[in-house]
Amino acid sequence: MTLLSDSLETGITVAIDADGARSLATETRVDQVARHLRAAIVNGRLKPGDRIRQEAIAAELGTSRIPVREALRQLESEGLISLIPYSGARVARVDAEEYEEIYLMREHLEPLAIRESLPRLTARHFSEIHDLVAQIERTEDPTDVLDLDRRFHLLTYSAAARPRLLQMIEGFWNSTQQYRRVFYRLAGDRLISHSGNVSLTHMEHRLLVDALERRDADTADNIVRVHIRRTRLTLARYREVFD
Amino acid sequence: MTLLSDSLETGITVAIDADGARSLATETRVDQVARHLRAAIVNGRLKPGDRIRQEAIAAELGTSRIPVREALRQLESEGLISLIPYSGARVARVDAEEYEEIYLMREHLEPLAIRESLPRLTARHFSEIHDLVAQIERTEDPTDVLDLDRRFHLLTYSAAARPRLLQMIEGFWNSTQQYRRVFYRLAGDRLISHSGNVSLTHMEHRLLVDALERRDADTADNIVRVHIRRTRLTLARYREVFD
DNA sequence: TGGCGGCGTTCTGGATACAATATCCAATCC
DNA sequence: GGATTGGATATTGTATCCAGAACGCCGCCA
Numbered sequence: 001m002t003l004l005s006d007s008l009e010t011g012i013t014v015a016i017d018a019d020g021a022r023s024l025a026t027e028t029r030v031d032q033v034a035r036h037l038r039a040a041i042v043n044g045r046l047k048p049g050d051r052i053r054q055e056a057i058a059a060e061l062g063t064s065r066i067p068v069r070e071a072l073r074q075l076e077s078e079g080l081i082s083l084i085p086y087s088g089a090r091v092a093r094v095d096a097e098e099y100e101e102i103y104l105m106r107e108h109l110e111p112l113a114i115r116e117s118l119p120r121l122t123a124r125h126f127s128e129i130h131d132l133v134a135q136i137e138r139t140e141d142p143t144d145v146l147d148l149d150r151r152f153h154l155l156t157y158s159a160a161a162r163p164r165l166l167q168m169i170e171g172f173w174n175s176t177q178q179y180r181r182v183f184y185r186l187a188g189d190r191l192i193s194h195s196g197n198v199s200l201t202h203m204e205h206r207l208l209v210d211a212l213e214r215r216d217a218d219t220a221d222n223i224v225r226v227h228i229r230r231t232r233l234t235l236a237r238y239r240e241v242f243d
Numbered sequence: 244m245t246l247l248s249d250s251l252e253t254g255i256t257v258a259i260d261a262d263g264a265r266s267l268a269t270e271t272r273v274d275q276v277a278r279h280l281r282a283a284i285v286n287g288r289l290k291p292g293d294r295i296r297q298e299a300i301a302a303e304l305g306t307s308r309i310p311v312r313e314a315l316r317q318l319e320s321e322g323l324i325s326l327i328p329y330s331g332a333r334v335a336r337v338d339a340e341e342y343e344e345i346y347l348m349r350e351h352l353e354p355l356a357i358r359e360s361l362p363r364l365t366a367r368h369f370s371e372i373h374d375l376v377a378q379i380e381r382t383e384d385p386t387d388v389l390d391l392d393r394r395f396h397l398l399t400y401s402a403a404a405r406p407r408l409l410q411m412i413e414g415f416w417n418s419t420q421q422y423r424r425v426f427y428r429l430a431g432d433r434l435i436s437h438s439g440n441v442s443l444t445h446m447e448h449r450l451l452v453d454a455l456e457r458r459d460a461d462t463a464d465n466i467v468r469v470h471i472r473r474t475r476l477t478l479a480r481y482r483e484v485f486d
Numbered sequence: 487t488g489g490c491g492g493c494g495t496t497c498t499g500g501a502t503a504c505a506a507t508a509t510c511c512a513a514t515c516c
Numbered sequence: 517g518g519a520t521t522g523g524a525t526a527t528t529g530t531a532t533c534c535a536g537a538a539c540g541c542c543g544c545c546a
Contacts, residue, residue, distance in 0.1 A: 026328045030316070043382045054498070069499085073273070074314045077320030077409065086498055086537045087383070101405045108351045137508085140537070162344045164322065168411070233541045268518090271499070297528070328529055329507045395516045466521085 001052055007042065029063050033071035036061060041080050042177045043147070052081065053088040079175050093180055096235070096242050102172050103232035110223040110228060112155075113169055116160035118217050123158055126213065133205050145201075146184050150177065152205065182241045187234070253290040254401050272306050276314035279304060284323050284334055285420045287389070295324065295332040322418045337422055339485050345415050346475035353396075353471060358414055359403035361460050368402055369456065385427050390445075393420065393430070395448065399455065425484045430477065 039059065052072070054065040060067075074161045076083045082092045094102070121129075132152045139145050150173055157166060204227055212218040235241075251416070280300065283289045284331055295439050297308045305312075315463040319326045338344070364372075375395045378434070382388050393416055400409060 028328045030529085053496095066530055066532095070316050070529095073316040074320055077317055085271045088498070089541090097404075097516090098407070101407055104355065104405070105352065105408060108355055109348065112347065135444055161340075162347070164341070164344055165348060168348075188418075203438055273499085296526095308498055309502095309527090330509090416538070 014147050029061075029067040030070045030074070031054065033057065033061055033063070033067050034074050037075055038080060038174065041075075044143075044178050048091050048093045048178065050091045052091065053087075067192060078171050081130055082188075088125050091235070092175070094175060094242070096239055099176060099179060099235065099242070100232060102176055103228060103235070106169070106172050107225060107228045109165060109172075110157070111168060111225045113157040113160050113162070113165055114220045114224050116162050116218050117157045118159075118212055118215060118220055120155075120159035120161065121212060122159070124160055125155065126209075129155055129209055129212075133202075133209060136205065137202050142180060142184050146177075149201065168213060180240055183235070183238055186241065210216075227234065245331055269369045272304075273313045273317070274308040276300065276304055276306070276310050277317050280314060280318055281321075281323060281417065284318075285417050287386075287424060289334050291334050291336040291421065295334065297332070301459050316342055317434050321414050337418060337485070342419060342422060342478065344484070346471060346478070348414050349412070350414075350468060350471045350475065352408060352412060353400070354468045356400040356405070356408055357455075357463045358460050359405050359408070360400045360456060361402075361455055361463055363402035363404065364399075364455060365402070368398065368431055369452075372398055372452055372455075376445075376452060378485045379448065380445050386424060389420075389424055389427050392444065393446060399451065414475070422484055426478070426481055429484065 036047070037052070054068045055073070057068045058065045072081060072083060072089050075081045076089075080092055081089050083089050107204070129152070132148060132155065136148045136152065138143055139148060154166075154170060154173065157169060160166060204223060208220060208223045210222060274466060280289070282395065287388070297311045298313070300311045301308045315326060315332050318324045318333075321336055324332050326332050372395070375398065376392060377390055379391045379395065382391060397413060400412060402407060445471070447466060451463060451466045454466060
């Protein structure tokens with residue numbers, strides 16, 4: 001069973017809206033199309049290299065091609081697709097080098113995000129965080145774990161009053177989600193294998209939550225940074241992720 | 244006399260293309276419109292809050308509104324304009340908080356960029372860099388200095404083989420250029436005032452170039468980071484920049 | 487047999503035409 | 517007199533239509 005079928009509306013922005021006054025800015029069809037495609041790419045229904053025909057998407061969503069085209073421009077800026085003039089749109093391929101680049105940037109930005117978020121986390125956030133951690137620990141399916149893990153981390157950043165920063169970080173996660181999925185299937189045995197009862201991932205989550213609750217910025221910063229760096233370096237051994 | 248009238252084609256990407264094989268990807272009108280508007284915003288011909296009417300732009304460039312609309316989507320993703328459904332596009336306003344956010348991110352990303360760029364700088368780069376430094380030192384007009392300074396710094400990063408990183412950094416500079424311009428006019432006296440013959444800015448440039456030529460990554464990193472932080476903190480005293 | 491060039495199909499890029507929404511102003515009501 | 521509502525107008529959002537580029541197919545020829 002796969003969670004988060006289509007609309008994994010689990011972005012940071014949405015998370016922010018959740019406890020604020022939701023900005024009821026009239027949603028145009030362009031936004032709907034963009035959301036639809038973004039979700040399809042992030043959850044893996046559309047795979048890297050897949051061609052995206054405007055007409056097909058338009059028909060699928062019952063609109064004309066115009067909103068589709070605008071949505072494609074937007075997704076290109078987010079790095080999710082690549083747009084080749086007169087040729088078409090394809091789901092962006094991320095090679096080992098770009099993956100490394102993204103992790104480098106994450107390594108420098110996410111510690112900042114956790115520092116900015118940490119002092120602003122409320123009881124509501126922690127309640128959600130604990131729920132997620134518990135849910136992750138009792139979920140078996142690796143794909144589901146991966147999506148929940150994404151939600152968990154974005155949630156820990158979500159209290160930071162830095163919209164641009166959060167948007168970027170969400171973009172990083174989106175761009176790499178499907179590769180992380182492959183990676184997880186390859187290297188996952190090691191990552192998930194329970195020593196005693198708690199996997200490495202679970203342990204990291206608990207340590208991070210603990211640091212957040214103690215408002216211990218330095219420790220939180222370190223956990224985040226080290227985790228990203230370790231993942232980045234580990235990657236070198238799994239180049240086949242990128243076929 | 245104002246340099247860089249319209250097309251200050253001084254982006255990092257262009258700088259990169261300069262020494263590589265220029266990707267002759269057929270340029271579509273959307274790109275032309277985007278370039279045109281981007282330049283207009285960065286060089287200050289369009290000011291924060293200014294409304295952008297699709298029809299007007301279309302007429303100005305001799306196209307229909309369709310390419311304009313797609314360009315606007317793109318610029319919105321870059322943070323240069325804000326797009327309100329059924330209301331219109333306006334040049335983005337950056338308030339003190341967002342300005343601070345951008346500088347925070349710059350503080351974390353530009354040292355990374357200089358580190359990645361430093362080992363790859365070639366004689367050609369240095370030649371251009373020296374030219375720019377010299378040109379800056381003999382330029383009087385503050386606006387021109389500012390644009391040249393932008394080119395200088397982007398150039399020092401341009402050797403980094405990290406396209407996403409460079410694009411982000413360029414976006415930061417673009418978003419804030421006009422505010423930096425105001426800031427420079429307000430606080431500029433102090434910044435430009437020559438003690439002896441060399442201003443603070445000039446000194447920083449020389450130190451940075453020296454570190455780059457010595458391939459001294461730590462020093463270069465430090466100069467960049469400290470410069471950005473100092474600017475960020477100084478800002479607190481000039482809130483009137485944001486009207 | 488294998489490469490190469492013309493031709494048609496398919497799809498994208500852009501223009502034109504129409505629908506929907508916001509904005510502004512005046513008339514109306516309390 | 518001030519707030520409110522209704523409509524005219526300007527501008528955006530979307531659909532339809534046309535031109536042109538890319539890609540594949542087929543036959544031709546070395």
